[in-house]
Amino acid sequence: MKTWNISRQKNYSAIFKILCSITLVFFCLHVFEMIPSKRLYGDQNRSVMKEITRRQLEGENDSEKRKNVNLTNHDPVNTTAEVQLNTAKRLKERKRNYDDLKKISEFSKHVNRINTEPIRNSSGADRNVDIIQSFKKSSQHKIKNQEIVEFRKYVYMKNYQRIKNYDGVNCLKIVKNDQNEITKSKRLMRNLEHQRQKLTTTFYLNITRNCSKFRHERGYINHPMSEDEYDFPLAFSLLTYTDIELTERLLRLIYRPHNFYCLHIDSKMSKNDKRTLRNIANCLSNVLIANESIDVKWGNISLIKAELACMKTLWLYKNWKYYINLAGQEFPLKTNRQIVAILKELDGANIVSGSAEKARTVYAKRYKMAKSPPPHNITLAKGSMHVAVNRYFVDFCLHDQRSLDFLDWLKQTKIPDEFYFSSLNYNPHLGIKGSFTGK
Structure with missing residues (x-):
């Protein structure tokens, strides 16, 4: 024992x-x-x-x-x-x-x-920054599915900024269309005490002297938020002619480091405003300035020319999948991740509104003054100039002779921007991938 x-x-x-x-x-x-x-x-x-x-x-x-x-x-x-x-x-x-x-x-x-790479030319014409090569994916940098949750949490906390709401406005009720809360908010906004000061060009000129400070204080996201977004870069064009603050706010909300952006600066803008927009673009390596500045007028062919100017600038970058055009006074209702998910489901189809029937009946007076029918047997379709289209559509607009002939014909019509993209998309015989028949 x-x-x-x-x-x-x-x-x-x-x-x-x-x-x-x-x-x-x-x-x-x-x-x-x-x-x-x-x-x-x-x-x-x-x-x-x-x-x-x-x-x-x-x-x-x-x-x-x-x-x-x-x-x-x-x-x-x-x-x-x-x-x-x-x-x-x-x-x-x-x-x-x-x-x-x-x-x-x-x-x-x-x-x-x-x-943080230095940019030598804000116009985008002679940039030596190879954005495509810089963002080329390798096995070393691939984000696996199990890493996405921690990575998104890190990015969210890095860019989190607490919303200051001193007046007790319930944003959730506003989103749910609560009329009492909406009325309360409108009453507060009309009160001069609650009207915040607008950000002036002087503010932007001063803060863009230090690009790191500008990106940090204005809250620009500098990390891909998910692997899906990183694998599916988008191209955006912004036509701006006034209100620098609204344009910069829109750019900040849609900005992702793997996307591409083109700012068309209207020739009517003041020298100070133009300089401000160029300084903002200089602080963001994937924001480009359109090489051509056009005097844009509503209901005129100049609107289409401004869009084509941004298409030409963005076409040099071969990585993006879809082109989305915006005005400087718009506001996004979907996140970049949601937009990517929607576009992936389309499987290459274009988002272009249009109706051949309305063009033939309601809006026929807009093109009756033309001396000849549309070239290349194109059937007119009335829609919006705001689109989300694939690279094949952009290629056709820029380089196909049929598109250039149709653009010349539209110079004879009224408000041609509402016919151009819609008509190209709703004529499948033109052979544009992602197009379909409109009725």
């Missing part, structure tokens, strides 16, 4: 030594992992690191509790094997979390580097 007790004590002593050795090794690994990670990731990723470390420590504490409870019910030899197996699993899990966080950090630093 005495011999058996001595043997049992020796076994427990061996187990205790093993546990102490494992604890010491584990502590050393923890220290040597955390020190280089802080050096690699910097302040911007420490919040993510702390969260992952907290989860690891919680998991280890739970594991230690379960192990201590089971020690009295297991054979000493089997317990030692179990401890070694659990230790191997924890080390493997720690390494996986470390590698995942490293990929996120490397991808973040990669995008930040692109956004």
